[in-house]
Amino acid sequence: MLQTxxxxxxxxxxxxxxxxxxxxxxxxxxxxQTCCVCEFVEIFQSSQPSIxxxxxxxxxxxxxxxxxxxxxxxxxxNSKSAYYSFIKPILDQLPDQDDKLxxxxxxxxxxxxx
Amino acid sequence: MLQTxxxxxxxxxxxxxxxxxxxxxxxxxxxxQTCCVCEFVEIFQSSQPSIxxxxxxxxxxxxxxxxxxxxxxxxxxNSKSAYYSFIKPILDQLPDQDDKLxxxxxxxxxxxxx
DNA sequence: TGTATATATAAGTGAATAGTTATATAATAA
DNA sequence: TTATTATATAACTATTCACTTATATATACA
Numbered sequence: 305m306l307q308t309x310x311x312x313x314x315x316x317x318x319x320x321x322x323x324x325x326x327x328x329x330x331x332x333x334x335x336x337q338t339c340c341v342c343e344f345v346e347i348f349q350s351s352q353p354s355i356x357x358x359x360x361x362x363x364x365x366x367x368x369x370x371x372x373x374x375x376x377x378x379x380x381x382n383s384k385s386a387y388y389s390f391i392k393p394i395l396d397q398l399p400d401q402d403d404k405l406x407x408x409x410x411x412x413x414x415x416x417x418x
Numbered sequence: 419m420l421q422t423x424x425x426x427x428x429x430x431x432x433x434x435x436x437x438x439x440x441x442x443x444x445x446x447x448x449x450x451q452t453c454c455v456c457e458f459v460e461i462f463q464s465s466q467p468s469i470x471x472x473x474x475x476x477x478x479x480x481x482x483x484x485x486x487x488x489x490x491x492x493x494x495x496n497s498k499s500a501y502y503s504f505i506k507p508i509l510d511q512l513p514d515q516d517d518k519l520x521x522x523x524x525x526x527x528x529x530x531x532x
Numbered sequence: 533t534g535t536a537t538a539t540a541t542a543a544g545t546g547a548a549t550a551g552t553t554a555t556a557t558a559a560t561a562a
Numbered sequence: 563t564t565a566t567t568a569t570a571t572a573a574c575t576a577t578t579c580a581c582t583t584a585t586a587t588a589t590a591c592a
Contacts, residue, residue, distance in 0.1 A: 309513050312443055319508070320437030324550080325430040332426075341569060354551055356570055375559045375568050393507040394433070399423050438580085455539060468581055470540055489538050489589045 310390050318365060318387060322394065326350065327358050331381060331391070332398045334368055337405055338380040340415050347404050367391065376415055424504050432479060432501060436508065440464065441472050445495060445505070446512045448482055451519060452494040454529050461518050481505065490529055 310318075322328050326348055333339055333347075344355045359379055362368045369382040381395075382388065408414040424432075436442050440462055447453055447461075458469045473493055476482045483496040495509075496502065522528040 310511060312439055312446075312512060315508075315512055316437055316439040316442045318437075319433050319442065323430055323432075323434030323437040325426055326550090328430045328433065329426055342567090351552070352569070353553085353571080357550075360570080372559090372569095377569065390508075390511055393511075394429075394504075397424060397504055397507075398426065398429055440580090456537090465582070466539070467541080467583085471580080474540080486539095486589090491539065 310387065314387070315390065318367070318390065321361055321365060321367070322391065324358070327362060328398070329401060329404075330355075330358060331362065331367065332395050333401050333404065334379055335381040335392075335395045336400075336402065338371075338378045339405075340376045340378050342376070343405075343408060343413075343415055346408060346411075346413060424501065428501070429504065432481070432504065435475055435479060435481070436505065438472070441476060442512070443515060443518075444469075444472060445476065445481065446509050447515050447518065448493055449495045449506075449509045450514075450516065452485075452492045453519075454490045454492050456490070457519075457522060457527075457529055460522060460525075460527060 322331065329348075330339075330344060333344075341352065341355055341359065344350070344359075345352050348355065359368065359370075363370065363379075365387070366382055366385050367387065368379050369384075371378050371380075381391075405414065436445065443462075444453075444458060447458075455466065455469055455473065458464070458473075459466050462469065473482065473484075477484065477493075479501070480496055480499050481501065482493050483498075485492050485494075495505075519528065
């Protein structure tokens with residue numbers, strides 16, 4: 305069952321992206337739920353361009369996919385990616401981040417509904 | 419069987435170290451065999467200080483252990499590390515690097531014996 | 533001894549990177 | 563149409579990072 309071999313080059317590139325606390329947490333969140341940019345901005349108390357730039361890097365490697373809904377763009381982990389099987393075991397070992405989304409819901413600023 | 423929880427902070431720090439092609443390949447090699455600095459220098463055609471510095475970073479996070487044997491210092495993955503279970507699934511997905519050590523043996527410059 | 537070999541460390545340099553501010557695009561609402 | 567909201571992108575800046583050169587330490591061997 306050992307599937308697609310990943311090149312060292314590609315693996316290092318992906319791990320470099322995951323080697324940032326913000327991006328790693330974003331990915332963990334997006335593996336559980338679909339999130340939009342403004343939610344990340346709130347969660348990480350970061351600027352909107354900073355979050356956008358993190359998302360773009362993840363999108364460039366096709367680790368996440370986007371879907372526009374009206375004015376919002378929703379991001380989630382791209383489980384169809386050839387490299388999903390590479391990152392999934394990593395994400396699974398990370399502490400659950402659901403509390404971050406729960407906080408948003410409590411504050412009444414969770415968007416995801418629609 | 420989901421064991422030790424790793425913090426996001428720590429996970430990101432480790433992944434950042436793995437996000438370098440040289441270090442990632444070194445780790446994969448050291449997960450299979452014990453290697454010394456001069457072997458890495460030969461394999462990666464890198465300078466000795468460069469290799470030493472990579473090893474130090476891996477050692478600082480206790481991902482590798484060292485053992486002096488005479489003039490040589492042998493490095494290997496520290497499977498006793500609290501984070502070995504975190505990196506092992508990653509290393510297992512990487513392409514085998516045995517050919518690199520075989521090359522050294524063929525050239526007659528493999529040290530590990532003793 | 534003194535010389536050679538293996539490794540580590542320190543200091544400097546250039547490139548990569550994450551964040552900032554400013555601006556552009558796109559959808560919605562008035 | 564104009565204003566507002568959500569997001570992306572471009573240009574700039576400060577920091578991080580990998581590598582270099584030079585030097586130090588430690589072992590082996592003559």
